[in-house]
Amino acid sequence: MATRPAIGIDIGGTKIAAGLVSGTGEVLHRLVTATPGHSEPEVEAAVVDLVRAFSRDAPGAPVGVGAAGWINPDTGTVLFSPHLAWRHEPLRDRLEERLGRGVTVTNDADAAGWAEWRFGAGRGEDQLVCLTLGTGIGGALVLDGALRRGRHGMAGEFGHQMLVPGGHRCECGNRGCWEQYASGNALGRDGRELARAHSPVAQTLLAAAGGQPEAIDGELVTRMALAGDPASRDLVAEAGEWLGIGLANLAASLDPGTFVIGGGLGSASPQLLETAEDSYRRHLTGRGYRPYARVVRARLGADAGLVGAADLARSEAR
Ligand SMILES: [Zn+2]
Incomplete structure (x- = not known):
């Protein structure tokens, strides 16, 4: 179970990158979509669509989301995001409700650092x-x-x-x-x-x-x-x-x-x-x-954020 794939989502100011990530940090399958405006419901809907697109390959896989901003790690609430209109946004709860499974929300630089430590130069x-x-x-x-x-x-x-x-x-x-x-x-x-x-x-x-x-x-x-x-x-x-x-x-x-x-x-x-x-x-x-x-x-280039978000979701799901 420790090596099952997890879904990583990296929400940027202009695009949202998503990947199905193996237990060894390999991106098995990836999708990218433009960040749709800056409103919370639109971005949430785009994340939900991306997760559902992986459902056939990895039903019920843990979901990790990385986003720029200050994120309360206990509640998964985005306190502030520089690119998006999120202010005290309960992102984790909203996504869990819509997806019916556990979601982990992490700061994007933390996700990238974690990925480099687990699988990259660190x-x-x-x-x-x-x-x-x-x-x-x-x-x-x-x-x-x-x-x-x-x-x-x-x-x-x-x-x-x-x-x-x-x-x-x-x-x-x-x-x-x-x-x-x-x-x-x-x-x-x-x-x-x-x-x-x-x-x-x-x-x-x-x-x-x-x-x-x-x-x-x-x-x-x-x-x-x-x-x-x-x-x-x-x-x-x-x-x-x-x-x-x-x-x-x-x-x-x-x-x-x-x-x-x-x-x-x-x-x-x-x-x-x-x-x-x-x-x-x-x-x-x-x-x-x-x-x-x-x-x-x-070492992980632009994938670091989504790889780290997925791996953190997997480790929290255990
Ligand atoms: Zn400053």
């Missing part, structure tokens, strides 16, 4: 910090083989450590959060700023954006850095420097054995990881007198 590491680098920074903490979600389900919001008081404004309302300096959004903002300053060093980047500074985003900067554009490489190096400073802070508090770095940006830029590891080693407190944590790239 396997065999009992003190693990996992970061999902995309437009922002998501985090997960797996200590002594258990996902640590904090007293209110909000642990792992590492992206909102304040690194630069009075710095760039963050979506969370504060200024100077880590994710304003080491994320896709940070790369895009700095790339646009450089292009708008009519800096000659930004010429290649600007040309790649069709001459429109506002078309520059983190993805473009990352791609241009990979292609060797010096200005884009400088921007990635700067983000990597900040990324490493945040890792050093996390190591000072948590002393993990490994940092696993994934997400769209984390997976796309080897340069970012190399610069971050170098910066981490230069900023770690007690350096020279203590071991360094490994900094490794995540």
Whole structure:
């Protein structure tokens, strides 16, 4: 029974990815649908349809849902979600009622971190910090083989450590959060700023954006850095420097054995990881007198969220 498949659902701002996941973390069958508007009933209906589509292959399989936001792990209530209109939404109860079976609801970065620990780059590491680098920074903490979600389900919001008081404004309302300096959004903002300053060093980047500074985003900067554009490489190096400073802070508090770095940006830029590891080693407190944590790239790619959500559902169903 321990290896029976479970259904994992990853609710994103633009799409909902679903997979039937084996006990060894393999995605046996997958479905994707566009996130239908942002209203609760529409999104719930889409999740129910996806689960039912797997019913013939895996009747009664446990269902795990991952979503961005603050989720109370005891009640499965979404307290707040950045992409969706959910505020104090009893998502787990609603879905259980409609599906007639147990549902587990988890923060998406926690689900991804759990998947990397179970089946990916964090396997065999009992003190693990996992970061999902995309437009922002998501985090997960797996200590002594258990996902640590904090007293209110909000642990792992590492992206909102304040690194630069009075710095760039963050979506969370504060200024100077880590994710304003080491994320896709940070790369895009700095790339646009450089292009708008009519800096000659930004010429290649600007040309790649069709001459429109506002078309520059983190993805473009990352791609241009990979292609060797010096200005884009400088921007990635700067983000990597900040990324490493945040890792050093996390190591000072948590002393993990490994940092696993994934997400769209984390997976796309080897340069970012190399610069971050170098910066981490230069900023770690007690350096020279203590071991360094490994900094490794995540292995499960975009599947991590749904694989982790499914596996958590399976382990809770036992
Ligand atoms: Zn913030």
